[in-house]
Amino acid sequence: MANRDELTSYQYRQIRGRVLAESDVCIVCGHGEADAVDHVHPVSKGGAPLDPDNLAPIHGTAGCPVCLRKCNNEKGNRPLADVVQLVTSVDWFAGP
Ligand SMILES: [Zn+2]
Numbered sequence: 001m002a003n004r005d006e007l008t009s010y011q012y013r014q015i016r017g018r019v020l021a022e023s024d025v026c027i028v029c030g031h032g033e034a035d036a037v038d039h040v041h042p043v044s045k046g047g048a049p050l051d052p053d054n055l056a057p058i059h060g061t062a063g064c065p066v067c068l069r070k071c072n073n074e075k076g077n078r079p080l081a082d083v084v085q086l087v088t089s090v091d092w093f094a095g096p
């Protein structure tokens with residue numbers, strides 16, 4: 001359980017690739033082409049740092065090409081779980 005608080009950039013890229021390969025629909029604005037991922041349940045609140053199920057696509061520094069929001073910035077330090085409840089009606093945690 002080293003590095004509980006911070007992913008290395010290598011780990012982040014690996015996990016981001018996996019999450020975005022499944023879906024690049026931003027969890028905040030609902031548009032595609034998300035380029036970053038964020039924790040649904042913050043690691044500081046016990047969320048799993050490297051669990052793809054705890055990571056959701058989100059627009060990062062490049063922003064959304066559709067609505068131009070920078071969703072990750074906009075979210076700030078609100079728990080993503082709060083944001084998720086506002087937007088998603090898709091049960092995207094449900095596996096096969
Ligand atoms: Zn977005």
Ligand SMILES: [Zn+2]
Nearest residue numbers: 029031064067
């Ligand atoms: Zn958008």
